[in-house]
Amino acid sequence: MGKALVDQLVLSGENLVVGISRSGMEEKDNFLPIILDLGNTELLISKIDKIFSEGDFQRIVLINNAGWIGEIAPLGKLDPAGIGQIHTINLIAPSILMNEFVHRYKDVKAEKLVINISSGAAQKAIDGWSGYCSSKAALNQLSLVAEEESRLHKWGIKYYALSPGIVDTGMQHDIRSSAPENFSRRDVFRSYKSEGELSTPEEVALQVLYLIENQVDFQEVLQDVRNF
Numbered sequence: 001m002g003k004a005l006v007d008q009l010v011l012s013g014e015n016l017v018v019g020i021s022r023s024g025m026e027e028k029d030n031f032l033p034i035i036l037d038l039g040n041t042e043l044l045i046s047k048i049d050k051i052f053s054e055g056d057f058q059r060i061v062l063i064n065n066a067g068w069i070g071e072i073a074p075l076g077k078l079d080p081a082g083i084g085q086i087h088t089i090n091l092i093a094p095s096i097l098m099n100e101f102v103h104r105y106k107d108v109k110a111e112k113l114v115i116n117i118s119s120g121a122a123q124k125a126i127d128g129w130s131g132y133c134s135s136k137a138a139l140n141q142l143s144l145v146a147e148e149e150s151r152l153h154k155w156g157i158k159y160y161a162l163s164p165g166i167v168d169t170g171m172q173h174d175i176r177s178s179a180p181e182n183f184s185r186r187d188v189f190r191s192y193k194s195e196g197e198l199s200t201p202e203e204v205a206l207q208v209l210y211l212i213e214n215q216v217d218f219q220e221v222l223q224d225v226r227n228f
């Protein structure tokens with residue numbers, strides 16, 4: 001989904017797009033790729049100046065899209081190192097990026113928006129996904145608190161935690177490849193693929209762009225593309 005978002009956003013030469021991933025993408029005139037493991041908090045903090053640009057922008061948008069499903073298995077079988085890692089990628093990295101966003105831009109006279117890509121799993125108890133469900137639930141709550149702080153301090157920053165639906169990406173491939181004894185719903189997710197029920201990353205990228213352009217129609221922090 002991150003790549004589809006970048007592909008859409010760079011189409012307008014008026015946008016300056018900065019994209020973080022571990023594998024990187026080709027640099028363009030208006031696209032700056034930053035190769036960074038968001039699971040490495042010290043490295044993220046050391047590169048923060050490179051991530052946030054200064055300039056006379058009309059609109060500044062932070063999209064926290066990177067995420068990890070984690071090790072798919074019940075508690076009792078998990079590698080403890082992975083437990084730390086999923087919360088670092090899905091919650092701590094977005095928190096650090098949001099903190100910096102507010103610090104830098106709260107007094108800037110531009111339209112300011114943060115979209116945290118969440119999941120329906122934030123509001124469901126799905127076996128084998130303890131780290132994913134709990135980190136996305138915390139991301140929702142982080143978004144709600146950030147919105148409340150922005151309202152209270154009149155910073156003019158709008159926040160969304162957006163569920164993208166079920167999207168045909170590497171994450172879904174990992175879910176379908178999980179061991180059935182570690183995840184009771186594995187075959188349900190296999191059927192989503194075989195029945196053609198997944199949306200494409202390109203479709204979701206367009207829905208994110210729609211949200212950016214039509215914020216007045218979306219007042220609540222918690223949003224789901226299936227209601228668009």
Ligand SMILES: NC(=O)c1ccc[n+]([C@@H]2O[C@H](COP(=O)([O-])OP(=O)(O)OC[C@H]3O[C@@H](n4cnc5c(N)ncnc54)[C@H](OP(=O)(O)O)[C@@H]3O)[C@@H](O)[C@H]2O)c1
Nearest residue numbers: 001002021022023037038039066067119166167169170171
């Ligand atoms: N796919 C779905 O059905 C679905 C449903 C609900 C919510 N979501 C959410 O949608 C978002 C995008 O998911 P996706 O389906 O596109 O997942 P994906 O196919 O696994 O892609 C994950 C993306 O995050 C980046 N990433 C992962 N770990 C990273 C790290 N440690 N440091 C930097 N970048 C990292 C990856 O780039 P590199 O590998 O290059 O680092 C990749 O761009 C996630 O937040 C996910 O939780 C997805």
